[in-house]
Amino acid sequence: MKIRLDRDVLAEAVQWAARSLPTRPSVPILAGLLVKASGGQVVLSSFDYETSAQITVKADVSDDGVALVSGRLLADIARSLPNKTVEITSDQTKMELVCGTARFTLQTLPVADYPALPEMPEATGTIPSEDFAKAVGQVFVAAGRDELLPVFTGVRMEIEGETLSLLATDRYRMALKELQWSPRSSKGEGAALVPARVLAETAKSMTAGESVTVSLSAAATGDGLIGFEGTGAAGVRQITTRLLDGEFPKVRHLMSVQAVVSVRANTADVIAAVKRVGLVAERNTSLRMLIADGSITLEAATGDQAQAVEALEAIVADTTGNGLSMTAAGFNPHYLSDALAALDAPYVQFSFTAPGKPCLLTGLNDIDGEELGDYRHVIMLMRLPA
Known part of the structure; x- marks a missing residue:
């Protein structure tokens, strides 16, 4: 193999493909990055039996070939090279990189031992890349982080015609985002539970192009695979990942609560107040919201050591018609901050x-306008001491 390409193109491509490399590979060969050159382009690939990443970039290819080298080491080297054209050559035992006066030689790994990457499923539809990244970020905050409960570490993607829904929960909070997309079939339906971390990293890494293609394997095939394809600054990017097993909890009904009391306020003001008052919130204790006519008051304390109180203007409405039926609520301050930022x-x-019951947060363009129904975030309230 013999190729020439720009240093920045190489560095970005290697860095992107190497992100998916396992930190503790089950077998040493999975620490490798596969480099394949042919037909005026170079394809860099990584795979850990769960998630595969593949990026294709243009290059001056003199001799076709395939090589497998340590991915993280190659990424470190590519990032450190001077800003000049890089020449890469490889044979059966080594790969050599020359950039200006810098020269690196890497030992290659046996290509024959590297597992075959899964095939990209048939395209299901496309969505604008910026909209996709924003939507994934809004629901990712509610996904679980506990690997012992894998079903909560995923984002459920639901396809119904021209509507794509993303839903996540860690049992204490839930987020739902609905957005329009362009399906290959107007009658298409389907659902998949995608690892949240992979989905978030994928969405953020494909914003350079105009759109992202989503490819969901048919349920009948039983392979449980989803693929994403988009364009980055350096070339075409593809990711596949295995879907999570298990039944996602039925939480959609919590997104349509009938409010007894509603509170409307300026989002930025509430975010700033929560951040300030939350500084003195003791671990595992709530940030209290006291509700009154025309205002809310946020309170938190760490025993007798520190207390904080801040009042904000708000529009408060009680649908019972009998005066305020609820005058206080307890929030986890971190969950509340995440939800407000995601709105x-x-x-x-x-x-x-x-x-002590679920509280639904929705966005508004105007203080007295209609709720924005495309994004809904539910937080389970903490019980306050009597």
Whole structure:
């Protein structure tokens, strides 16, 4: 193999493909990055039996060939090279990189031992890359991090015609985002539970192109695979990942709570107040929201050592008609901050049903306008001491 390409193109491509390399590979060969050159392009690939990453970039290819080298080492080297053209050659035993006066020689790994990458499923539809990245980021905050409960570490993707829904929960909070996309079939339906971490990294890494193609394997094939293809600054990027097993909890009904008390306020003001008051919130204790006519007050404390109180203007409504039926609510301050940041709306509405019950957060473009129904975030309230 003998190729020439720009240093920045090489560095970005290797860095992107190497991100998917396992930190503790089950077998040493999986630490390798596969480099394949042919027909005026270079394909860099990584695979850990769960997730595969493949990027294709243009290059001046003098001799076709395939080589397998340590992915993380190659990424470190490519990032450190001077800003000049890079020449790469390889044979059966070594790969050599020459860039200006810098020269590196790497021992190659046996290509024959490297597992075959899974085939990309048939395309299901496309979605604007910026919209996809934003939507995934909004629901990712509610996904679980506990690997002992894998079903909660995923984002459920639901396809129904021209609507793509993303849903995540860690049992204490839930997020739902619905957005329009372009399906290959107008009558297409399907669902998949995608590892949240892989989905988030994929969505962020494909914003350079206009759109992302989603490829979901048919349920009848039983291979449980989803693929994503998009364009980056250096070339075409493809990722496949195995879907999570297990039944996702039925939490959609919590997204349509009938509010007994609703509170509307400026989102930025609430975010800033939560950040300030939360500084003194003791671990595993709540940030309290006291609800009154025309205002809310946030309170937190660490025993007798520190207390914080801040009042904000708000529009408060009680649907019972009998005066305020709920005057206090307890939030996990971190969950509340995440939810408010994910709303991406100038105003927020809190919809309360009862103390200790789920609270629904939705965005508003105007303080007295209609709720924005495309994104909904539910937080399970903490019980307050009597």
